[in-house]
Amino acid sequence: MNILLIDDHFCAREGVACLLKQIYPDAQVFEAESFAAGLAIARVQTLHLVLLDLQLPDRSGLDGLTELKQVFPDLCVVMFSGVEDRDVVFQALKSGAMGFVVKTVSRQAFVEALRDVLSGKVYLPAAMAGKPSVAASSDDSMSGIQPKTSPTSLGLTPREFEILRWIACGHTNKSIAKRLNIQEQTVRNHLRPIFQKFGVSRRTELLVKLFEQGIVFGLTGAGL
Template structure:
């Protein structure tokens, strides 16, 4: 879990105050000790990040000012230690794929039930990735011959260091952050990820995330 303990700082980035209030109510029991911070825009979120450290950011894509994938990319750059999960109304698989590609650790539809929301965030905090079922039902081009069993078997062929690298990569964090957290070089991070992709039969970290979500993987 974040911080290695049951204390989590959550930043809610959504321009609808009522929705933010609802999220706080729904997620109050996510962990034993949880603190919520609120931002109605990307700009305010960055201001808050300069003063506080966040474990997880819940981001709506439709914001005033900088929004959409631009907002996600900016927050990924400025709040690089945090896990970012998009909570929005998008249903298009292509857009959700782009969200993961831009560095999100998961995507939760706004229409999700309380139970799904809690389960999704607990999975993310445990080092996993959550995606709606309809986004992972179809196989990716490089996975046409792959099966869930083959991915599960492949995981067993990874070293502890490769698994540790994959775990942080699944959170959407940049190679420099992975290197810092594992106290290794960026070149070593790239080597570990290349080995992971080869073992899993995927081409990049985005496909690795989808493969992990498909088998319900958390490491």
């Protein structure tokens, strides 16, 4: 696996690069101190993951994200920043990021974030994703999760609404199917009308739409 880390702060970059090598001993980690240098690496290397700082000396991380996704639409890009702002996070999602990791996260949270995005999930800070607490999320039941809206208010069937709740918590089709004891194809069949009803074509767009419409899932006061 090839990982590109774009961050202009030497100490932060070296520390994260060292951590990445510990997590993925067989991975090759490329480092860049500017967006231009990172883009040059991306043009000659086959990359599986890019960690992109939000604030770079030659251009903003969000602008860089947009360019990366234009040139490499299938590239998995995660914003990696000390800034934790809801508007910035969801702007990153709009631009195609698979996740947003705050630099103050614990090692465990960092590992989980990488695991999620590499498996196809969208990763958000827990407070913004409306995820339950660590204790609640370790339980496969929906105990403690109280939706703040109803299926009828969204024009969804009860099953579509249930699937939407799990999507909002970042679960893949496979994970949702396992939790609901249904076939993965059944989940995909339900996703099509959900996407149509919200006027989106992918998960990140759906999460942004939920945020924009003030639709809240998760524990009371937890956020999106």
